[in-house]
Amino acid sequence: IRLKQNKYPxxxxxxxxxxxxxxxxxxxxxxIPMAVHYAxxxxxxxxxxxxxxxxxxxxxxxxxxxxxxxxxxxxxxxNDTSTIRxxxxxGLDGIIYDKIDYLTDKKESIFLVEARESxxxxxxxxxxxxxxxxxxxxxxxPFRKLDL
Numbered sequence: 001i002r003l004k005q006n007k008y009p010x011x012x013x014x015x016x017x018x019x020x021x022x023x024x025x026x027x028x029x030x031x032i033p034m035a036v037h038y039a040x041x042x043x044x045x046x047x048x049x050x051x052x053x054x055x056x057x058x059x060x061x062x063x064x065x066x067x068x069x070x071x072x073x074x075x076x077x078x079n080d081t082s083t084i085r086x087x088x089x090x091g092l093d094g095i096i097y098d099k100i101d102y103l104t105d106k107k108e109s110i111f112l113v114e115a116r117e118s119x120x121x122x123x124x125x126x127x128x129x130x131x132x133x134x135x136x137x138x139x140x141x142p143f144r145k146l147d148l
């Protein structure tokens with residue numbers, strides 16, 4: 001999975017300790033420290049944690065950051081502007097929430113901006129790769145000495 005990171009960032013999805021959902025069967029998802037350990041050992045970019053566990057114990061963000069991981073969070077708690085502000089203060093790299101167009105002044109997703117730039121670069125490269133210089137006109141030299 002780490003080989004895909006040259007094109008797509010890979011984050012390990014975990015819910016950590018939660019009262020809202022039944023526990024996943026995968027034990028790597030049961031706590032943030034277990035998710036951090038797995039992400040580091042797998043060599044992936046980071047973790048994506050359910051916000052309930054971060055709001056319960058915010059020191060876990062530092063644990064993940066100290067391990068060199070990117071930290072995102074998800075969950076319905078993130079639909080509150082004061083929670084979003086608090087999570088930003090904790091230093092999270094990304095906060096996933098609903099109705100982003102209502103809760104932020106940013107009107108365009110960074111993924112759309114990056115996709116557009118990538119597409120522009122691809123089109124530019126196709127144009128360069130397929131450029132065919134014009135054929136010379138028969139009987140015409142591009143530069144002639146003028147007799148003055």
